[in-house]
Amino acid sequence: MAKPKQQRGASEPDRAVAASTAAIRADGLRVTYADGTTAVQNVTLTVPRGEFFGFLGPNGAGKTTAVKVLATLLEPTEGGVIVNSHDATAAQTAVRETIGYMAQDVSVDEELTARENVAFACEAYGVPRGRRAERIEELLDLADLGDVADTPAGRFSGGMKKRLDAVTALVHDPDLVFLDEPTTGMDPKARNRLWDHFRRLNEAGTTIFLTTQYLEEADALCDRVAVLRDGRIAATGSPAELKRRVGGQILEVDVDGGRETAETAADLAREGTRFGPDATIETVDDTVRVTTTDAAERGTDYLLALHEAGIAVTGFDVDEPTLDDVFLAIADGRTDGFDVGDDGETGPGTSGGTR
Ligand SMILES: Nc1ncnc2c1ncn2[C@@H]1O[C@H](COP(=O)(O)OP(=O)(O)OP(=O)(O)O)[C@@H](O)[C@H]1O
Structure with a gap:
């Protein structure tokens, strides 16, 4: 059954509910690397549970840095993050138990079969032994790899490896999954299959935080997107809203x-x-x-x-304008109409009125 989606145009009480059930609340994030590069600045955002959220931006915009902070892999220089009601700095383990993370580079073991890769992830994530067999079959099915479950991953196409990689991040049934540029370099057919896979995940109730540089991908999948430029959120809203705002x-x-x-x-x-x-x-x-x-x-x-x-x-x-037009408007600095709150906040309760 399809999950109930976050309602657009939420009233104030609805917004209060959404805020209390947020999957992610990030407040004033800044990340400055040891060499002095500030990759992320003043990023404030809220992602309600169940949302398919897109984090868009060109190369070097700061997407991976931000997603690593949200997934507890990097501590922010400034600011705080609450993920699934746990503080991402003070309660890293509690956060990690509720999230999955698919890095930009595929991390499947090519020597192992698809089934062995998922089994290995079950062990690494501490899935109880009694549950493993069933979980492995479920996930191989979800990845559409049931028929090749006993083939070594080294013989898979790039798209199959990505799908396998994505499900190994899901063995512990996380509420929230981070996908960092999962379709980069894929041909359209493989990309479409992976999109179907992500849609099924989201429809099953998983909150998805997807980073991408493909506008078309964000448009096809996301309920809401934030556009990152030079480490700051330059625009936020549903793809349709952003397109509407860019100029009719x-x-x-x-x-x-x-x-x-x-x-x-x-x-x-x-x-x-x-x-x-x-x-x-x-x-x-x-x-x-x-x-x-x-x-x-x-x-x-x-x-x-x-x-x-x-x-x-x-x-x-x-x-109709496309998300490309939105991107161009942002690149030109024409962001007046995009309604990002003064504090950079993006989320369903934003006074900037993203909905
Ligand atoms: N470990 C690091 N040390 C110093 N600077 C870094 C480090 N990692 C990333 N950066 C810099 O931070 C900025 C943001 O990089 P980041 O990888 O977060 O962007 P991105 O939007 O994910 O880019 P891409 O789409 O190319 O993956 C870039 O200027 C990058 O060179």
Whole structure:
């Protein structure tokens, strides 16, 4: 059965509940390495239990550093982290019992079969002997590796090794799993299978904290994302919210009659309040391009107006912005509309209003 998902647009009492059941609460994290490099600064975030959360950012943005702190593998220079109600610095063992961690580099033993790899992880994580056999079969099934359970992992494709690696992080049935760039370097088919695998995990109730540099991946999987830039959270929200904030829809209308007719059609688009004061209207060859928040809704009237003016429309299309556009906006420093609270907080209870 699908787990209940975190509700969007939560009311204040809902937010209080979400905060008390948070899987992760990080407050004012800073990490400065011994050589003086500050990799993470002022990172404050809340991830409710059950959420599929994405941590996006280009190479070197600080994703791995932050995730290591959240997974108790690195102590922050400043700030605190509560994971599954335990303090990540004072109660590392208690935190580790409730989390799984899949590092960027695959850590399966190639000499061992898939089944032996999972069995080894069961021993390492202290899964009770009586439970092991059943757990191993469950996880091999989840990874879609049941048929090759007795094949040495060294003979697997990269995608199969990643799936095996992912389930070895799950032997102790953790509530929360950290996946650090799990699909880097994979072909689309292998990546899609791994995505299915992560979706199944999340639907079974596991909170997932995924770092990725693939916008498409975050878009396909995540309930909510935070975008990291130079160690700081630059934007946060659901992929749909971030795309909406970056600048609306793009309506493209192709007209018959070349550039001159397109200019006349563009003038018609600029008339009165047809597309509102914030619309950008331009022509490219015989195409009129209108960018505004509700271009699709207002476009119908515009097509009628063109028809009445005797301009023949040969085609039209409405494009939504992509997470790529969000990334570009952030890279350009255009983050005003992204609603990150003053303290950098990201989470369902944020006063910055990410929902
Ligand atoms: N052990 C270290 N000592 C000094 N600097 C480090 C160390 N590890 C990482 N850094 C630096 O910290 C910054 C953030 O690195 P980090 O690996 O956290 O980023 P990332 O977003 O995970 O990048 P990638 O996508 O390439 O894995 C980079 O400038 C990196 O060079």
